[in-house]
Amino acid sequence: MNRYDLLYELYDEFDAKTLLEYQNFVDVFPAVGSRVALEHWRRASDELERRKDAVRSAFPAGETLASVAAHATRDEAFTALDLLATYDRAVNVLVLDVDETLRSAGQTDNEIPRDTLHLLTELHEEGMPIVICTGQTLENVKGFITQGLGNELVHSGSLSIVYEAGNGVFTPGHGADTKRLLYEDLDDTVRGVFDEVRARVVPDAPEDIRRGCHLQGNEFNVTLKPNHQTGSREAVEVIDHALCYLLDLVGEAAPGGDPEAARAFYAAADPEIREVLERRGGVPDLDAADVTDETRDLLERVDVAYYEGDAAEVGSLELDKVAGVEAALEVLGVDDPFALVMGDSKSDLRVMEWVEANDCGIAAAPEHASEVVLEHVLSTDELVFDRNDATSMLRVVYALDRLAGLS
Structure with a gap:
């Protein structure tokens, strides 16, 4: 049979x-x-x-x-079996975003649900390494992960935290490799941009940004967060202004020192950024094609990210979640990964695309994920789950791993 x-x-x-x-x-x-x-x-x-x-x-x-x-429910068990028929492999590592994936702000008490925590613990106890992959600071994520999963699991040697969207990796129990600061490997040209932006971001900020935003306590990224409730009209307005301000700082720190060049470059690269500039009357006269090669080469290595009503951020395109996950898997000793990647944002999409390109995993996303993430997930294995129900995907993994053992 x-x-x-x-x-x-x-x-x-x-x-x-x-x-x-x-x-x-x-x-x-x-x-x-x-x-x-x-x-x-x-x-x-x-x-x-x-x-x-x-x-x-x-x-x-x-x-x-x-x-x-x-x-596992009937649907979850058959989903697991369909995945087994497609890939002929069981999942051997979990790569998990936190906010809006394991937990959903505004819909629950903003904690990871107990059934999700329990199943994570059960899978881990059976030998499944876990990579928590987040844009948050290390201290923030380490605190609630330890509280939720327990100190023993966090320090088991088979859990790793990729923090600040890939700037660093924290893997307790691995000696000199316990904390790896990936941003230290960037060259001086790129690091110089971040040093200048970080030095100026608060002292030079317009009054409404100084009063309406705070600087997130990152090790490397420069992230402005709203003081108003995330997603509120006030938060949207001040983050829109903060985005324009960060674009100008990056442009001034880049070769040529031209804020117009940065606005033109990033507006051409990201429709969301262009929309913000249009709303604020900040679209530059300069065409993106006229940005000098020297400036373009630098800007292609610096990421300016916009999250409506939530954050405006400067990060490194050389240090995304993919770089962090690769480093985490190396420390954990996962040489032949087949990962379940769960996430909701563009930074998670890069990991999803990486596992697809390398045939080393599957991707899942909550129904409220960003449009590009949902497009990717629906075009692959259609693993979309309800808000606050990351547990359903963990149940699929549980079933998949057991069904893979049946001859």
């Missing part, structure tokens, strides 16, 4: 939905001191085992199928 026939029989003959509900309850039931609550958990645990035993006794590979049914 092939794997598809086994799954059809499993989900047609057994109440897998109830089995999954019992497993979820047993896994995430909070630790309480109530004797009544503890007795309720024990009864649920006993019923879970009874239902698993029924599956175990019905199939030669009953243990595997019982685990699949207890951790």
Whole structure:
């Protein structure tokens, strides 16, 4: 009997939905001191085992199928099997964005849901390395990851944090390689731009930016964040102005010292930036084709990013999340990766495109991801999940890894 026939029989003959509900309850039931609550958990645990035993006794590979049914819905299990048929590989590393992927600001309490944390922990305990890949500062992400996943997992030696969208990699337990500052490898020309922008960004800022923004505490990137509520009208307005201001600073720091050149270059490269310049009457008279070769060569290595009502940022195009993930996998010793990459933004898209180009992974995104990310995901394996439901993709991975073991 092939794997598809086994799954059809499993989900047609057994109440897998109830089995999954019992497993979820047993896994995430909070630790309480109530004797009544503890007795309720024990009864649920006993019923879970009874239902698993029924599956175990019905199939030669009953243990595997019982685990699949207890951790994945019918659709998730068949999605896993379709992925196995396509790639003939199990996932062996998780590459995960945090904000708007593992957790969704504004829709939950901004924490990673408990069922997601539990399944991450379970996969990790079974040998799955985890790469947390974020634009946040190291201290921010390290704090809530340690709180959520626990100090033991974070310092297990098989978890790595790519922070500031690839400027650095933190992998506890790896001696001299525990913290790698990738931005130190940039040449002096590029670093000189960042040094000048960072030195001027606050002292030279217009009054509305000084009062309406704050400088995020990055190690390398220069990021202006709004003091107003993210996404509010006030935040959109001040970040639009901050973007124009950063473009001018980059232009003045580049060869030729021409802010018009930077505006022209980035407006031609990014429609969102051009739209902001148009809204603010800041589109330059200079044509992008007239930017000097020396200036263009430098600007092609410096990224100016815009996130509406959330951030305006200067970063290095040589240090994106792909560079960070490659460094993290090297430290973790993952020589032949097949990754699940989950994310929602353009910086995550670069990792998704990298795993596709190198045939070393699959990509998934929440339904509210940016348009270009969704286009990529829908054009590959269509792994789009609901807001706040990153757990569903982890359940697919759980099922995929077990089904791959069936002959």
